[in-house]
Amino acid sequence: MIEADVAIVGGGPGGYVCGIRAAQLGLKTVVIEADRLGGECVNYGCIPSKSLITIAKLVDKVKEAEKYGVQSSGVHVDFAQMQKWKSEVIGKLVSGIEFLLRSNHATVIYGEAEVVSKDRISVTTTNGREEVTFRNLVIASGTRSSSLPGLEFDGGLVIGSKEGLDLTAAPRRLLIVGGGAIGLEFASMFQKLGSTITVVEIMDQLLPGTDPEVVRLVHRKLEGRGAKIYLKSKVAKLTKKGSEAEVEVETPEGMVTIVANKVLVSVGRKPRTERMNLKVLGVQTDQRGYIVTNEKMQTNVQGVYAIGDVRGPPLLEHKAAKEGIVAAECIAGLPSAADWKVIPDAVFCDPEVASVGMTEAKAAEAGYKVKRSRFQFAALGRALSTGDPEGFVKIVSNEEDGQVLGVQIVGPEASNLISEAALAIEMGATVEDIAMTIHPHPTLPEAIMEAAESASGRPIHQLKT
């Protein structure tokens, strides 16, 4: 029997960060992980996918190396080695997390957790059962891929993102159902690794919710490299024929039949709570099963908190981690709360897409007098000199006082560029503030400064519109 001030179910980005912070604050902390520390992100999501995307980009660069005067021939991708390297990256992170938890004197138990009473969890470990009594419980059990009726995962032909990252070869013809962030990352990656891509998306654009101007570039690039994209379309029927799937897709132009070697379904995720027996606690959930909390991560049951994906969208590592800190601090009696204004997001498709704050449409909807300003990477020295000049930075600001409301970036290193924009919004910065801040030359962030200068009415490297 272990007595804990805080028991955290789930050692993913939310849970392990919560565990470290709680332990730092002097709370007796137990983190219960059913699989591997680091959770979905480190093991089956962000990290492995970015590892593979890096390799896919490298392959792509090598293939066009001649353009830069570099002769290369016979480029061959060794999938086994690629997967090995990916696993090494994951391994380093997982052991790092375990080291941090232990060094902060948090206890880690591996096993499935089940709530047995209002203050007790039973954990099924490989060595039998372990009982944990808790003063506070943090549910950080995350989400899992959800399938569609008729497109159930079979581990072979029809797969989810987790299996997609473990493939030992690029499928010749890959059908991706769901043109959201995960779907597009796979599409760009496997396209570079040699797959012929088809994307089926039910909405009228890829990356629904993202600025259409931004998405257009990604859409065009995928198509330009031979992908077929069906919008406002859905899979009507899937027939397995040996190692192939024959998929009938309902499109606005009528039925289309697609033959694929793999069908990757990325249509969303659902909360992972079913094995925890949460009904014992009476924790309130919404219709989709996500746990409802307030800004202190408290559920309707005293002493029970929920953080990360299990609280619902946006399903993002960085949001989960911050929520983990908030929960730990609230449990320790500190006046913490989730009061961030914005949560940036990044999609590692090609070109990369990153956004923070309001889109032009959202800002107009909220009643702002919207000022939009853009700067094309094609006019930026650094972007040209990296051979990656596609895309632009777009700043949405309030015309009345210049406050930055949102920033969308599509192009090289968009994911690495967005943080400055997030800081600007959190600080209440104006476009003038960004324009007046010297950005080093030659770097990609200059594009943000240039877009801000344009918003202030003094563009230098583009013509005044």
Next chain:
Amino acid sequence: MEFKLPDLGEGITEGEVIKWLTKEGDQVKEDQPIVEVMTDKVNVQIPSPRSGRVTKIFVKEGDVAKVGQTIMVIDEGGSGTPPQALVFPAPRPPVAATPAPVQSAPPAQGVLATPATRKLARELGVDIAAVSGSGPGGRIVDDDVKRSAARSGTSTVTVQAAPAASPTGGPREDVVPLRGLRRTISDRMVKSLRTTAQVTHVDEADVTELVLLREALKGSAEKRGVHLTYLPFIIKALVPALKEFPYVNSSLDEQGGSIILKKYYNIGVATDTEQGLVVPVVKDVDRKDIFELAGEIEKLSSKARGGQLSLDDVHGSTFTITNVGAIGGLFATPIINIPEVAILGLHKIAKRPVVREDKIEIRDTTYLSLSFDHRVFDGAYAARFTSRVVETIQDTKKLLAEVL
């Protein structure tokens, strides 16, 4: 038009809105008093700059506004310019139904404050959505949050105090908000004690002759229409001492690393009023006779009691006297009226046995308490200064030369 808090006088950068004399929707006339503002010295009523309709009031009663900050909008009609109201985005829809037992956060997207300031607000238990910002574009800065916390300190007590009912059912505590003058005094006293090194030196004076002198001059004072108290005599007795001991009539410029010796003698007279202590200033006491001083003191104290002191009346003192003689007591340890460096407490005049030339006599005596800032001068200097004052008070010949 946007109405900004006007310049209220030298060195005054902000004021607390005590009371709005108008409300949103009201018609106001030019020069009609619209708001009462408490500066760190005095209350002022600010008149409307224009005639028109009040469309928006930005600063709540009890909030502090900076000079130059927009406090209200007056629609003058005709031109039809819409009020420059702060536009906030629509509140973010709640992520989902918020659970019943817990309160939900204010729409954070609308609060113009940095993450660190928002955190400070949580730490101090301040609802940041209710704080008015003094930064550019209405940004809420740390100071705004701290001020708001200082003010709501008592309202937190309300929450705790309310349920504490006495056995008989009534509340066992009354909660009075710390507002206006009370808060100003509170802030200034703490600041004085926190920023100076105060020591109190007490001496006694035989005022038997002074009592007689005042009696003798009372008649001529009345002819001039003034009531003669002891205070003008003491003020006059101070002048030669202040001249001889210039550091007592000085202030310390910490940033500049210098002591400013003042060659003018403006004496603050601490005055008890219903609202609390105020300190009107009698200016250039060295150039006035006791009848002029008596007249001025009378006028200032009646203005003080009527709450009619102007900013000029309370500005520029170089040394302060606090007189509790009429109430009683032996002596006290007054708190320095910063940025001055000394304050003199006057106390009850009473007949006491005094040893004079080895004989016990009944004499009129009193105690003088001088609190001084030890950073600026030392105990010996203070003792010598006080003893010089005592000397002048006791020696009516000397005093007479001063007072007339």
